[in-house]
Amino acid sequence: MRDPVDIVRDIDEAVLGAWLRQRRWFASKARELARAHVVDALTLRTEDPATVLAIVEATFHTGAHELYQVVFEVVPPGAEPPSEPVASGDAGVALCEALADPRATGVFGALLREGAVRTGADSRVTFHEPEGGAPVPVPDGPVHLMPSEQSNSSVVFDRTVILKCFRRLEPGENPELEMLRFLAARGFDHVPELVGWYDYSGPPLYATLGVAQRFVSRGRDGWEMALELLERDPDLLVTRLHGLGRVIGALHTELGSDPLDPDFAPEEKGREQYALLVATLDQEILQAFDAMPEDDPVYAPIAGRSAELRDRLQALSRTGVAGRAIRTHGDLHLAQTLLEDDGRWVILDFEGEPARPLRERRLKRSPLRDLAAMLRSVSYAAWASELQRGVPAPAGWEERARAALGAGYLETVDAALLPPSTATVGELIAVFELEKAIYELRYERNNRPDWVAIPVAGIARLLDDDGTA
Numbered sequence: 301m302r303d304p305v306d307i308v309r310d311i312d313e314a315v316l317g318a319w320l321r322q323r324r325w326f327a328s329k330a331r332e333l334a335r336a337h338v339v340d341a342l343t344l345r346t347e348d349p350a351t352v353l354a355i356v357e358a359t360f361h362t363g364a365h366e367l368y369q370v371v372f373e374v375v376p377p378g379a380e381p382p383s384e385p386v387a388s389g390d391a392g393v394a395l396c397e398a399l400a401d402p403r404a405t406g407v408f409g410a411l412l413r414e415g416a417v418r419t420g421a422d423s424r425v426t427f428h429e430p431e432g433g434a435p436v437p438v439p440d441g442p443v444h445l446m447p448s449e450q451s452n453s454s455v456v457f458d459r460t461v462i463l464k465c466f467r468r469l470e471p472g473e474n475p476e477l478e479m480l481r482f483l484a485a486r487g488f489d490h491v492p493e494l495v496g497w498y499d500y501s502g503p504p505l506y507a508t509l510g511v512a513q514r515f516v517s518r519g520r521d522g523w524e525m526a527l528e529l530l531e532r533d534p535d536l537l538v539t540r541l542h543g544l545g546r547v548i549g550a551l552h553t554e555l556g557s558d559p560l561d562p563d564f565a566p567e568e569k570g571r572e573q574y575a576l577l578v579a580t581l582d583q584e585i586l587q588a589f590d591a592m593p594e595d596d597p598v599y600a601p602i603a604g605r606s607a608e609l610r611d612r613l614q615a616l617s618r619t620g621v622a623g624r625a626i627r628t629h630g631d632l633h634l635a636q637t638l639l640e641d642d643g644r645w646v647i648l649d650f651e652g653e654p655a656r657p658l659r660e661r662r663l664k665r666s667p668l669r670d671l672a673a674m675l676r677s678v679s680y681a682a683w684a685s686e687l688q689r690g691v692p693a694p695a696g697w698e699e700r701a702r703a704a705l706g707a708g709y710l711e712t713v714d715a716a717l718l719p720p721s722t723a724t725v726g727e728l729i730a731v732f733e734l735e736k737a738i739y740e741l742r743y744e745r746n747n748r749p750d751w752v753a754i755p756v757a758g759i760a761r762l763l764d765d766d767g768t769a
Contacts, residue, residue: 304350304374305420307389308341315387320358320368325451325467327655328358328366335359339367340502342420345407349382350374351398353418353425355469355504367469369500369509371398399465402443405455408463409438412496412512423502425509430484430494438495438512451654461495462515466508466651469500470658474508478662479555479627479650482564488554490547491647492516516646519638523681526634530685534697538704541678544637545708547645548674552667553714556626566624566717567664573625574666574728577735578617584738585610591745598752601760609763613734616727623719623728625664632670633677667717668725671709672732675702676740676758683754734762 301307317336320326338354345351352372359365375381377392382401385394398404411418411427418425441458455463466474480494492513499508522544529537556566589606592599602609629636630652638646652661682698685691706729718725740755 301376301393302390304346304352304372305341305343307374307393308352308354308372308395309338310389311338311387311395313337316356317358319386320356320370323467325453326358326368327451327468328360331360331362331364333358334361339504340420340423342418342423342425344371344411344418344425348376349379349396349404351404351407353500353509355500355502357504367504367507368467369465369469370467371404371465372396373398373401373404399453399455400445402445402455405445405463406443406457408455408465408498408510409440409443409457409461411498412438412463413440420502423500425498425500427496427498429496430481456515459517460515461512462492463510463512465510468654469505469507469509471505471507472658472662473499474511474651475630475658475661476649476651477508477511478563479629480511480513482558482561482627483551483554486554486557488551490551490645491650516638516640518641519646520640522634522637522639522645523677525639526678526681527685527689530681530693530697531689531691534694538697538701540639540643541701542704542708543643544645544674545671545705545710546712547647547708548632548670549709549712551647552626552628552670552717553712555628556624556667556714556717563662564627566626569625569664573663574619574622574731575617578613578731581731581735581738582610582613584735585613588738588741591742599756601756602763605763609734609759612763613731616731619719619724619727621719621721621724623666623668623725624717626667626717627662628665628667628670630661630665630670632673634674634681635677666728666732667713668728669732669735671706672729673736674705675729676733676736678702678705679758680754683751683757687751730762733758737762 313336317333320336321333336356336358339357340355342353343350344353352374354370354372356368356370357365373396375394375396381394381396383396385396387395389395415429416427439458439460444456446454452467453465477497480491483491484494495512497508497511526537559565585606629650636649678701679698682693685693737755737758744751744755
């Protein structure tokens with residue numbers, strides 16, 4: 301059999317492209333794919349079936365291109381493929397997706413334990429341990445794949461360590477790794493402990509390929525927990541949301557604590573970003589209302605109120621000092637949290653919104669944007685309890701829960717990061733909530749029409765109330 305790397309490099313491009321388009325993690329399904337080909341390949345394991353890491357380039361007819369991490373098992377002739385082959389090579393060789401086979405993904409645990417380096421002709425893949433302290437060992441035990449594959453693929457080793465493999469690659473260090481390293485260095489213990497990572501360096505780019513973290517095996521998903529407690533004990537959920545607010549406030553305090561690190565030092569440019577946000581949001585309001593169907597009762601609370609909403613936005617935008625801009629989570633909601641058995645909140649997934657460019661995800665923003673996103677998530681939970689489970693939230697619960705979350709946050713966040721005026725804080729939160737609700741309105745209309753009432757209610761709240769949170 302030929303060198304497995306050569307077999308992977310020679311994979312049929314049409315077959316590879318068709319397979320790529322069917323993956324959930326492929327980011328550009330709506331674009332016409334012109335070509336998909338392997339631009340680099342390195343052997344991770346030589347024993348049969350060999351494991352080969354490939355950098356695959358997807359090129360579109362517009363001239364744009366994207367890079368993806370794909371790991372292949374090269375199954376020799378006569379051996380049983382572990383999964384449906386992606387393609388066939390010469391002389392009966394099968395190329396299978398290694399990240400769909402627990403036996404193949406076990407090699408990543410061994411490579412992390414070794415701190416291994418794998419080299420190609422002019423590239424390398426390096427496996428790292430975190431700096432300082434005693435690293436958590438990657439166990440040599442059962443391996444299973446996380447079933448929910450979105451923009452990434454995740455592998456769990458013996459319910460102790462989880463390795464998140466990034467599929468779409470962009471040049472530079474992934475924010476997930478960058479944020480976890482920063483927080484680990486400061487002893488912030490409300491995030492999973494960083495266990496290690498691996499990266500690629502070669503002619504196409506330098507990129508983080510994957511991050512290994514402690515697996516929170518006894519944590520409860522914050523979204524599912526919220527829906528359960530809304531049915532069983534809504535007052536306890538209010539108390540827990542107050543605690544979550546405190547953790548988010550502490551997170552922002554840590555992220556804004558180092559004036560000497562240029563990637564994390566707070567900046568006095570929040571006002572500039574805020575003015576740009578308001579101008580962009582004004583246009584998004586116009587577009588969202590233009591696309592709104594006429595005479596649909598679900599839109600009645602906001603129908604015909606586009607001008608009123610834009611006036612409200614402009615009134616809020618006259619605020620003075622907008623506070624400091626820092627690195628933030630960027631995609632914060634209840635499903636990005638876990639509540640451990642001891643009542644400790646853990647915040648997950650610091651890579652930001654994967655659909656956004658990496659450079660945009662690394663921008664410094666107002667910390668209140670994260671808070672506004674979590675407030676929207678609490679509002680979603682109040683509505684989803686009835687939509688999904690037939691259990692309406694108690695009267696006034698949403699307002700109490702939002703107030704508890706906000707109070708916990710303001711008790712712990714470094715006040716120097718926020719505007720000095722309480723009224724200005726509320727105005728900024730209202731604008732950031734409006735930004736989120738307009739996005740939700742577009743998303744729900746296109747994907748879950750039965751849920752459109754949730755963002756409609758959020759927009760109506762801003763119009764009908766004083767807009768202070």
